[in-house]
Amino acid sequence: MTRRTLMFLVALATGCSALGAPGGEPPAAGPITLAIGRDTTAYLRPLLDRWNSAHPAEPVTLLELPEAADEQRAQMVANLQAHSDRYDVLGLDVVLTAEFADAGWIVPLDRGAFPLAKFLPPVVDTAVYQDKLWAVPYTSNAGLLYYRTDLLGTEKPPRTWAELRDQATRLGRDKGLGGYAGQFLPYEGLTVNFAEAVQSAGGEILSPDARRVTMDPAVATTALDFLVTGVRDGWIPQEALSFKEEESRLAFQEGRLLFARNWPHAYGPATHSAVAGKFAVTRLPGRDGPGSSSLGGVNLAVSAFSRRQQSAIDFIRYFTGLENQxxxxxxxxxxxxxxxxxxxxxxxxxxxxxxxxxxxILTARPRPVTANYNQVSLAISSAVSGALSRTTPVEETVVNLKRQLGEVIRSGG
Structure with missing residues (x-):
């Protein structure tokens, strides 16, 4: 019995009966395609070349999707709804696990085939839905506060919102820089920034099972007001309302910001920029002390319509292995x-x-595990964007958002 045949039988025995190419054929080997968000640091191709050199009969082709997570989702959904076999391995934002599993677009995997016990526990949880493993963690993510060490001098980086506000206002004015920026364009990044503010004020938006809106209006108002007053008072520059991850990364590494909220991938490029040797990172500040990030990252899943599922699984095992990690x-x-x-x-x-x-990462909070996450995120980013642009008052925004989220949950998306 070959190793691949044995793995297939194990998968069947462990409840992974969905594993298999369209038409019910057993998992097959051959060329595969990895569909994943745009590689902004140019690191992926050399890693893929290592696989291709060792597996000439199973080469992987890189298909880069847009940078923004919601745009990635849109392209994947269009492909999968058409039952296309163009994608074999999907690089999914961690919030998509439930939706894609619920829709039947990805296949469950054998837990025993991957060293999950050696991974960070919160990261593994993002790949599990209804007690089944639907993907394998590839990268994790937690938001960090980037700050200019040279401009803070002897001052410590902020641990609270009040300290961030003070330093961003005072030092930003003295140095002629923007004070603070995150990702404030109305897309998934804005949902993340708002969720982090709510968490860092001691609240939450939905219950862990995403069946109830548990957002406390007073806490949410405090969190949103922190961001809105930052824009109004100028320590959050107006241009930040158009920032996604790349725009905020460039603004910081070009020396135009004193503080920036971003993911860890911005660290490497900054070490080869105008701020090299002049910056550091710390945890996000919160209302009364260190805050809490949204848990981000990318998981690798196998398309239910792939005709090369065995190669896809072998590739995922390689790509999430210790050496590659x-x-x-x-x-x-x-x-x-x-x-x-x-x-x-x-x-x-x-x-x-x-x-x-x-x-x-260990103190980060996962976003709601729901097949309707996209509708939840759209409601949040749209409402928060209206408040940041001062189109809708903060209190009214929170009331409307809580009602809209309730409607999303009741309608099932």
Whole structure:
């Protein structure tokens, strides 16, 4: 019995009966395509070349999707709704697991085929839905506060919103820089920034099972007002309302911002920019102390319509292996999913932010696990954008948002 045949039988025995190409054929090997968000740090192709050199009969082709997570989703959904076999391995934002599993677009995987016990526990949870493993964690993510060490001088980086507001206003004015920016364009990034503000004020938006709106209006008002007054008072520059991840990364590394909220992948490029040697990162500030990030990252799933599912599984096992995960960090500056890499002295010397990042990931909060997440996110980003542009008052925004989220949940999306 071959190893692949054995794996297929194990998958069937563990409840993964959906594994198999369209038409019911057993998983097959051959050329595959990886569909994943745009590689902004140019690290992916060399890693894929390593696989292709070792697997000439199963080469992987990289298909880069847009940078923004909601645009990635839109392209994937169009493909999968058509039952196209163009995509084999899907690089899914962690919030998409439930939706794609519920729709039957991805196949369940055998837990025993992957070293999940060696991964960061919160990261593994993002790949599980209804007690089944639907994907394998590839990168994790937690938002960090980037700050200019040279401009803060002897001052410590902010731990609270009040400290951030004070330093962004006072030092930003003195140095002629924008004070603070996150991702405030109305898209998934704005949903994340708002969720982090609510969490960092001690609240939540939905219950963990996403069946109830648990957003406390007073807490949500406090969180949203923090951002809105920042724009109104100028320590959040007006241009930040058009920022996604790349725009905020460039603004910081070009020396135009004192503080910026971004993911860890922005760290590597900044070390080769105008702020090289002049910046560091810390946890996001909160209302009364260190805040809480939204848990981000990318999981690798197998398309239910792939005709090369065996090669797709083998590739995922390789791409999430320890050696490759080290390269994901060292070459791409993306947070790996293996716990031991965060405690490696050599890596910490090269990437001093690893201890902070590990703490940020372990204290991060997942976004609601719901097949209707896209509708939830659209409601949040649209409402928050109206408040930031001062089209709708903060209190009215919160009341309307809570009602809209309730409607989404009751309608089932």
């Amino acid at each position: 080290r390269l994901v960090l060292t070459e791409g500056s993306f947070p790996p999913v293996w716990t031991q890499l965060y405690d490696d002295p050599a890596l910490i010397e090269r990437f001093p932010y690893l201890p902070v990042l590990k703490e940020a």
